Amino acid sequence: MAKKNPSSLSVVLITLNEEKNIPRCLGSLAPLRKIFPNLEILVGDSHSQDRTASLARSFGAKVIVRPWEGYAKQKNDLIALAKGDWVLSIDADEELTPALVQEMERMMRVAPPEVEGFLLKRKAFFLGKWIKHCGWWPDSQLRLVRRGKGSFTLTPVHEGMVVRGGVLELEEPMNHYTYDSIQQYLKKLNRYSDLSLLKIKPKKIKLWPFYLVLSPWITFFRMFVAKWGFLDGWHGFVVCALSAYHDFCKYAKLWEKEVLKRNP
Amino acid sequence: MAAKATSLSIVIITLNEEAHIGKCLKSLTFTKKIFQKQEVIVVDAQSRDRTALIARKLGAKVYRRAWKGFSDQKNWALSQAKGEWILSLDADEELTSELVHEIERRIITVPPNVDGFWIKRKAFFLGKWIRHCGWWPDAQLRLIRRGRGAFTNEPVHEGLEVKGETLALDHPMNHYTYDSIRQYLEKMDLYSDLTLLDIRAKKVKYWWYYLTLAPVMTFVRTYFSRLGLLDGWHGLMVSGLSAFHDFCKYAKLWEKEVWRNG
Secondary structure, three states: OOOOOOOOEEEEEEEOOOOOOHHHHHHOOHHHHHHOOOOEEEEEEOOOOOOHHHHHHHOOOEEEEOOOOOHHHHHHHHHHHOOOOEEEEOOOOEEOOHHHHHHHHHHHHHOOOOEEEEEEOEEEEEOOEEOOOOOOOOOOEEEEEEOOOEEEOOOOOOOOEEEOOEEEEOOOOEEEEEEOOHHHHHHHHHHHHHHHHOOOOHHHHHOHHHHHHHHHHHHHHHHHHHOOHHHHHHHHHHHHHHHHHHHHHHHHHHHHHHOOOOOO | OOOOOEEEEEEEEEOOOOOOHHHHHHOOOOOOOOEEEEEEEEEEOOOOOOHHHHHHHOOOEEEEOOOOOHHHHHHHHHHHOOOOEEEEEEOOEEOOHHHHHHHHHHHHHOOOOEEEEEEOEEEEEOOEEOOOOOOOOOOEEEEEEOOOEEEOOOOOOOOEEEOOEEEEOOOOEEEEEEOOHHHHHHHHHHHHHHHHHHHHHOOOOOOOHHHHHHHHHHHHHHHHHOOHHHHHHHHHHHHHHHHHHHHHHHHHHHHHHHHOOO
16 A cells, blocks of 8 residues: 655646646645655646635645746746655646556656656547547656756747656556647637747748648648547547647648738 | 708627727718718627727717627617617728718618618738638628617627618728637637527537538638639638638537537
């Protein structure tokens, strides 16, 4: 049963209006407390207007309120405050399982010093269904690192952590509740496509008509056929089609910005 | 012939329209010679921006009223009007001076059995007039005799209906539909919710065609059959976004009917 672990752990997450997700996410950390008696939970909240901060406090988290300065910066600053030997970085729409907690505990105990981080697989749920294909699985992310060894790279969306030393992948996945509704997808699409414009390379900008016309079809084909998305049924189809439209919107925004020179 | 003076009410409903309302109100340059009495009524659904302030500054009577749907709000606005004629506008529309003159000319000579006029709309998308894609002429019944018409009860794209005859005006107004792709996507989310109410009320049954071929057909219709390709890249964007719009509407139907089971 729950065995005390000699090392200490800090969990960091950043939030903005996440009251819907916070109880599930922080609730799933409860088994960690049994293993790491001085578990530290740091929540970096960017002035949420909902009950995120008070909910987080009720789960024993330390809430640090600060303005939003980009995902990676926000995460890195929070990691810098962590005191544990290990740091686990999670998002509010994610959830640990008891089996994953057990495995984490064991692996942290036996990990040789050259191992500086662990990759965590993620089960992505779309409208309540686990999407096993479409390229959405296993979606491993480096999330558990030795303090001082890992940091987030500074790219506008989908930032990841990096460490210098060795990494291992855990067997047990966590749950990732990506989208609860089509409406939520559309809201995120609008925001992410703005952000991803900043990442498009200059030589791609010149070829925008090409990307606008072809890349939605390529995206759909890659996800639905090459990555077996059809095995996820209609959920898979909707995921792949939304990704294709997402691509279209991204390049339409690129055209708006680079060709029309309109700054909305 | 001697001008027969009459009166005109212009009614506009708003919600967070500070970007447009000024341009709209400034385009209302009717002369006293024809419309001895004029009033501009803005019914604002508690905007959080400067809409009400700008409207008041430009001489409109501003009423605040909680939002209960398009046609409900529009009909309430109509009920506040006192003019013999009522022109119903949206904040993102603008009259041209040619249209203003035409309205004045036609109002003098209108036969008594005519209760309304249709007005064409030039729709602008990201700054360009879209002449195809099915977006033109998009004529709307907008100028009516008071007491002779009301808005019908469709969740989106609700329209006026009148009892008597109608005529069409020659000059179009300007309609600034979307200023940015981002705005299109925001409105799409809202409109697809509203059309969803509509199609569910009509007991439309979901079937696989809606998610797969219907959006493709929408694209083909907009870009090829309705010659969207003649609008250049703007036409392609409008057609692609229309297909996406269709997809979203039906994906939401699928979400409600199939996945969540009602």
